[in-house]
Amino acid sequence: MTRTALLSLAPRDRHETHRVATPLELFFDLASVIAIASAASGLHHALSAGHPAEGLVGYAFGFFAMWWAWMNYTWFASAYGNDGVPFRLVTLLIIFGSLVMAADMPDMFGREHFYTVLAGYLIMRVGMISLWLMAAYGDPARRTTALRYALGIALAQIYWSVIIIFAQPGNFFFVALFGLGAVFELSVPALAERASQTTWHRHHIMERYGLLNIIVLGEGLLASVLAIRAAEESFSLASPLVHAAIAAAVVFFCFWSLYFTAEEHLSRETTHRALVWGYGHVAIFAAGAACGAGFGVLVDILTGHASVSLRTGDIAVGVPIAIYLLGLWFVRDRYYMRGAWKWLLPAAAALVLAIALAAPAALELMTIALVLCTAIRRYASSHGGVHGTESQHGH
Structure with missing residues (x-):
């Protein structure tokens, strides 16, 4: 050679x-x-x-x-x-x-x-x-x-x-x-x-994106570890730090569950569809990493190491959650979901954002809202809320 x-x-x-x-x-x-x-x-x-x-x-x-x-x-x-x-x-x-x-x-x-x-x-x-x-x-x-x-x-x-x-x-x-x-x-x-x-390979690309998402979400789980370590000296189920640790773990569990559903993310090999899907993932990856940073801010606030209010910490968590949901809707759900199911993720994103900006006990309420959204989305995926194939519906 x-x-x-x-x-x-x-x-x-x-x-x-x-x-x-x-x-x-x-x-x-x-x-x-x-x-x-x-x-x-x-x-x-x-x-x-x-x-x-x-x-x-x-x-x-x-x-x-x-x-x-x-x-x-x-x-x-x-x-x-x-x-x-x-x-x-x-x-x-x-x-x-x-x-x-x-x-x-x-x-x-x-x-x-x-x-x-x-x-x-x-x-x-x-x-x-x-x-x-x-x-x-x-x-x-x-x-x-x-x-x-x-x-x-x-x-x-x-x-x-x-x-x-x-x-x-x-x-x-x-x-x-x-x-x-x-x-x-x-x-x-x-x-x-x-x-x-x-000649990129469709299934290979979907796997590569999914693997990066898993690694990013794994990095986010470190926020839960950070909160647990901070709560060790005075561990109590009533401790806000324990709440933050549980919420961080649950949020990233939900992110994983929402991303990996039965539908194939990229069903077509056209350049336009590939660019929309590939570029749109920047919101998902960036939000996943930023959510971990937001939980880190919450831990700093709860341990007295931050110069911002608790509301700022809630917003630092709520905004990335909303962006993650909207990113998933942009690259996947708007193509696959039908009827009212199609708007589940945008509606959940708006609710989480509203809670972060205005509600008391925002962290707990945001977590509950995300859990409910995840459960409903999984139910829709397995009970007829999804189009059979994207191409059959003109996308």
């Missing part, structure tokens, strides 16, 4: 049977979640300190960068990952980039610059450019698609480098430039796939 052939990546069969996530992909997920947890930790501490704007902007920036890098690699690996030595080495380089990003995420908006985050992101994206160039050589039928990806990613990195080096982090102008850069990044797959759709 020649050196150039060794460095090429041929497309995989999108209909191959028994396609599952590889150990390398799972390793990549774990490294990605380290960065996601780091961003959530920054959000937690900013909210506890009474700096919500700083925390939310920093979280949005850090989470988007990590999620976007994860998503690009995941779809590429589904189409071209061959577990060969060059592919493995580039993947490990991308993993290292995610660790560099994670190192600076918790307090990046407390600094005058965040060059470390930029350096980590550039490492990850240079790795992706290399992979797409390897695919361009190994897949002549989709060479234009692969080269569009490589060029789009490269131009985006030039843009990020310029604004991070020359713009003042955290101000309105920077936030606007960040939004513009995010739109540019999101447009690259849509433009590239117009030339020819890559």
Whole structure:
């Protein structure tokens, strides 16, 4: 085998049977979640300190960068990952980039610059450019698609480098430039796939998204552990910390139960449907991680280590719960559910948000509302509340 052939990546069969996530992909997920947890930790501490704007902007920036890098690699690996030595080495380089990003995420908006985050992101994206160039050589039928990806990613990195080096982090102008850069990044797959759709594997992609969701929810469960540890010295069923520990566990149990239902999340292989489903998951992943941060804020408040009110802690939990439910509705339920069942998750999201903003005993009431929503959704899934197939109903 020649050196150039060794460095090429041929497309995989999108209909191959028994396609599952590889150990390398799972390793990549774990490294990605380290960065996601780091961003959530920054959000937690900013909210506890009474700096919500700083925390939310920093979280949005850090989470988007990590999620976007994860998503690009995941779809590429589904189409071209061959577990060969060059592919493995580039993947490990991308993993290292995610660790560099994670190192600076918790307090990046407390600094005058965040060059470390930029350096980590550039490492990850240079790795992706290399992979797409390897695919361009190994897949002549989709060479234009692969080269569009490589060029789009490269131009985006030039843009990020310029604004991070020359713009003042955290101000309105920077936030606007960040939004513009995010739109540019999101447009690259849509433009590239117009030339020819890559051969990503539908069941493999659904499994990959589900696995990341499980890992993110597992990180969220640490909030329950945090509350239990804080309650150890004066353990009582009447303790607010015990209530927080139970609520955190139940909320993440419900998140898991709502996500993994009988319906297939992605029933069609069209580019439009794949982009809506793939992009829409940013709300689910971000909300899952942010909910863990919200419970961390509640624990800080209950132990006297926060400078914000209990209502702020309830809101920090309630808003991510509502976003998680709306994210699931956007990527799945609006396509599958019928009649009044179709609006269950949006209605539950509105109820949880209203409770968080105004009701007494908000944490307990939000948890009960989420449990009821989960039970009703599972009942609807098994008793005729779901369309037979998406395509039969014009979606």
